[in-house]
Amino acid sequence: MICLYFCFTGKNAKQVSQGVDTSLLASDNLFVLTKENKMTSISRRSFLVGSTAMVCSLPTFAAEPENKFDESADVVVVGLGGAGAAAAITAADHKASVIILEKQPLATLRSNTRMSGGWVHCPDKDGNKEELRKYFRALFSAKYADKPSVGEEDDISNGMAEYWVEYTPNLMDWLKSLDPELKGQKFSGPAQYVNFPGAKTSSYASYHLMFPARMGKTSSYNGPKSEATEGEALWRALEKGIQDRSSLIRVIDNAPAVSLILNKDGHVVGVVAKKDGKDIHIQAKKGVILASGGYEYNAEMRKAFLPGPSVGGFAFYGTPYNEGEGIRMGIKAGAALSKVSTCAARMIWAPPVYHNGMRLGVTTVGVGAPGSFVVNALGDRFIAENKIMGGITNNSVYEKAAEQNLDTMTYDNMPAWQIFEEKIFKSRPLANLTRSTVGYGFVDYGASDNSDALKKGWILKADSIEELAKKIAETSVNKGRMNPQKLAETLKRFNEMSTAGKDEDFGRNPKSLKPLEGTVFYAIPLFAGGSNTKGGLKTNAEHQVLDWDGKPIKGLYAAGEIACGLNRGGAMLTDALVFGQVTGKAAASSK
Ligand SMILES: Cc1cc2nc3c(=O)[nH]c(=O)nc-3n(C[C@H](O)[C@H](O)[C@H](O)COP(=O)(O)OP(=O)(O)OC[C@H]3O[C@@H](n4cnc5c(N)ncnc54)[C@H](O)[C@@H]3O)c2cc1C
Numbered sequence: 010m011i012c013l014y015f016c017f018t019g020k021n022a023k024q025v026s027q028g029v030d031t032s033l034l035a036s037d038n039l040f041v042l043t044k045e046n047k048m049t050s051i052s053r054r055s056f057l058v059g060s061t062a063m064v065c066s067l068p069t070f071a072a073e074p075e076n077k078f079d080e081s082a083d084v085v086v087v088g089l090g091g092a093g094a095a096a097a098i099t100a101a102d103h104k105a106s107v108i109i110l111e112k113q114p115l116a117t118l119r120s121n122t123r124m125s126g127g128w129v130h131c132p133d134k135d136g137n138k139e140e141l142r143k144y145f146r147a148l149f150s151a152k153y154a155d156k157p158s159v160g161e162e163d164d165i166s167n168g169m170a171e172y173w174v175e176y177t178p179n180l181m182d183w184l185k186s187l188d189p190e191l192k193g194q195k196f197s198g199p200a201q202y203v204n205f206p207g208a209k210t211s212s213y214a215s216y217h218l219m220f221p222a223r224m225g226k227t228s229s230y231n232g233p234k235s236e237a238t239e240g241e242a243l244w245r246a247l248e249k250g251i252q253d254r255s256s257l258i259r260v261i262d263n264a265p266a267v268s269l270i271l272n273k274d275g276h277v278v279g280v281v282a283k284k285d286g287k288d289i290h291i292q293a294k295k296g297v298i299l300a301s302g303g304y305e306y307n308a309e310m311r312k313a314f315l316p317g318p319s320v321g322g323f324a325f326y327g328t329p330y331n332e333g334e335g336i337r338m339g340i341k342a343g344a345a346l347s348k349v350s351t352c353a354a355r356m357i358w359a360p361p362v363y364h365n366g367m368r369l370g371v372t373t374v375g376v377g378a379p380g381s382f383v384v385n386a387l388g389d390r391f392i393a394e395n396k397i398m399g400g401i402t403n404n405s406v407y408e409k410a411a412e413q414n415l416d417t418m419t420y421d422n423m424p425a426w427q428i429f430e431e432k433i434f435k436s437r438p439l440a441n442l443t444r445s446t447v448g449y450g451f452v453d454y455g456a457s458d459n460s461d462a463l464k465k466g467w468i469l470k471a472d473s474i475e476e477l478a479k480k481i482a483e484t485s486v487n488k489g490r491m492n493p494q495k496l497a498e499t500l501k502r503f504n505e506m507s508t509a510g511k512d513e514d515f516g517r518n519p520k521s522l523k524p525l526e527g528t529v530f531y532a533i534p535l536f537a538g539g540s541n542t543k544g545g546l547k548t549n550a551e552h553q554v555l556d557w558d559g560k561p562i563k564g565l566y567a568a569g570e571i572a573c574g575l576n577r578g579g580a581m582l583t584d585a586l587v588f589g590q591v592t593g594k595a596a597a598s599s600k
Contacts, residue, residue: 078279081292082108082259084596085280086300087266087335089115091122091582092569093300094247095589096596098187100298101257103597108291109251109258110282112265112301113330119230119449120244121302121327121541121570122582126444127218127239129193130200130583131180136212138174144200144207145170145177151576168550169574169588176587181216183590184243187250190235191242193218201579202401218242229443230450239444243582264289265334269297269342269565277342277564296564296596299554300589303542303570304333306364314350317411317537321486322423324359324370324536326445331541335571339546342565345557348544353578354407356383356397356425356535358440360467362452369452370538372441373427379523381429382503383535385421386487388478388495390503393517397535404578410537424486424534428477428500430525434459439468439533469532474500477530486534500525541581543573551595552588564599566592 083105086093097107111118132141149166176183181193193216200213219238234245251258261284270279270290279292304310305325310333312319340346356376359368376383377394385391392409396402410422433439438457446452455461462468469484471477478493504524506512512522546554546567553561554572568588575584 077290078292079289080108080261081294082106083293083295084108084298084593085110085291085293085296086298086593087280087338088112088120088299088301088569088571089118089260089262090120090300090302090569090585091243091247092571092585092589092592093298094122094251095586096298096300096566096568096593097258098247098250098254099590099593100597101254101593103594105257105295105597107258109260110264110266110280110291111260111262112334113262115260115262118244118262119328119330119451121240121331122247122585123230123240123244124327124445124449125240125243125540125582127241127243128215128582129180129184129218129243129586130177130213130215130580131193132178132214133197133212134178136178137210140207140211141178141213142170142174142207144202144205144211144213145173147205147207148173148202148580149574149576165548165550166574166576172550172591173583173587176590177583180583180586183586184218184246187253188246190220191218191246192221202577204401218246220245229448240582241444261289266301266338267334269338271342275343275562277562293564295599296566298589298592298596299335299339299546299565299567299571300569300585300592301335301571302328302331303545304336305329305331305542306367307333308365308367310336311367314542315352315411316350316408317413317420318423319411320367322411322420322537323354323407324357324368324538325354325541326357326359326370326372326538327540328449329364329367329369329451331570333545335567336545339554339565339567339571342554342562343556344554344562344565344567345547345559346545347547347572348574348576349542351544351578352407352539352542353404353581354537354539354541355403356406356410357538358427358533359424359536359538360452360462360465364451368536369446370536371447371452371454372445373533373535374437374439374441375433376427376535377517377521378429378433379521380433380525381427382499382525383425383427384496384499385425386423386490387421388492388499389421390499390514391422391425393512393515395518395521401577404539407537407539410535421490422537424536426481426491426532427535428474428496428525429531431527431529431531434463434468434470434531467533471530472528474530477532481532484534500530539578541570543570543575543578543581545571545573548572548574552592553595566596568592 084100084107086097086109089111149170197214200208219242264282264284266280266282268281272278306329357370358373359370362369376397383394414421447454469480474497475493478491478496482489482491507522507524554565569585
């Protein structure tokens, strides 16, 4: 049974209940999320007939004179990813009615949350909270231990850390409360930034989410729930949480939010969204929560915020629907910005598949594997390859990729190139096929043996290293910069150092040092990038959006990528789920 709680209080309730408002009756249908994961369309007329009694029992809405609302709820959430879902569920659990506006059609929703690896952080509940606090403070601030940095606002970042201390140990319990069948494979041990205080002493643990039928395996988009793993499993649990609260939560899909509605005091009182080409005005009686992700696919914002050639030199492997609209809406409402030029990113492969002129990245497998090395556009190594994928650097090494050569004022690492031996080409798909842009159908990778990618020219192959260098030089992204002789010298030196077991130049992990064998070589371009941008609107610890005077904009909250306060990347899902809950509770409880 579909149960709707709220309806058209934007008009005079008496008029609506008498069914005399013909403009209202003539307009769009309503959309609700059913238990069967279908967007069901209900005509306004039939909905009104069935809900007259409910309308009459609701308090009458006193609109700002200048505003005419088509829809109304206590809380309006913009974006149905992890942050938006957590916010809506929590707001409903605090007795608020909620409208979620989602830009994509629900039937094919592909948020970063859903496309993700599904790792969440959930330290043991009986662990040492003081140690956990130290670790989270270091995670949110540029200062830690005896290595202070400058420019951070500890009052805000420590407050955010405090929410993590409170919420993260309960995160798995909360997710299981949404769907008891959800499982998490537990990984105990030091937290990612092992050198931070508390990393080894806070009983840290992360969980890889999945439903039982696929323990230890991978699944992909839209399969049976019992086989869902990673972000897909997380999404199914969140989706169930929303369906189970359908008496309070309504999803309007295919409806991008375009602007915020402010009253004369500058308080946010609603949202304008586009639905079927028309504007709909939605009242938010208690608050609006912006949870529309980052600006990965907004070329103008990339140019404004990211370093170097930020359109051609960067790539992201998440949803192309994250185009920074929430950030723009917030800015127009007077919001300040924070950490807006930061990403959770490294160096990734991006084939020539474009969205609005920007390459779509793929989750790249095996960068820095034995039998491979990475060079810049000229043919020189510039980094210990193990830093690209692992340890404490894998969410920030994009900064190295986007570095400017201060002698020549050129961006020589954009794109870089992974050079590898035939054994790697033959042993595994070079892109993750189940998650990210390939698993979710944005990039058609073709055969898992890499043969289609080779045929399409996404992977370059040559019978000698000099020949490979020439092929790289001919690409539109290298533009003749690759020097065959230099690349041959780099290969020779890398192989010699690998044979000796020591990388004298960059200190690469000796375990991954192995010479490239054979005479056939392959290459793929590596762009600065990864999963997402991670800053945006400035908030206080509770994630109320702040203006440039540091004052909260009443009625406006932000959670997830759009306002991530983490100083270090990674743990983005956890941040979205924690501050989704925090903002959902705060908005629902606001007076
Ligand atoms: C491949 C991949 C793997 C990852 N793995 C991990 C991991 O294992 N662990 C981890 O911590 N993090 C991981 N991340 C990062 C993490 O998934 C995201 O940062 C996090 O899920 C962001 O959540 P969000 O709710 O802010 O954004 P999203 O989940 O992207 O949701 C934003 C939603 O807003 C919608 N939207 C956009 N604009 C509008 C608008 N104008 N109106 C209405 N709706 C709008 C979008 O369509 C989208 O559905 C990964 C990311 C990717 C892409």
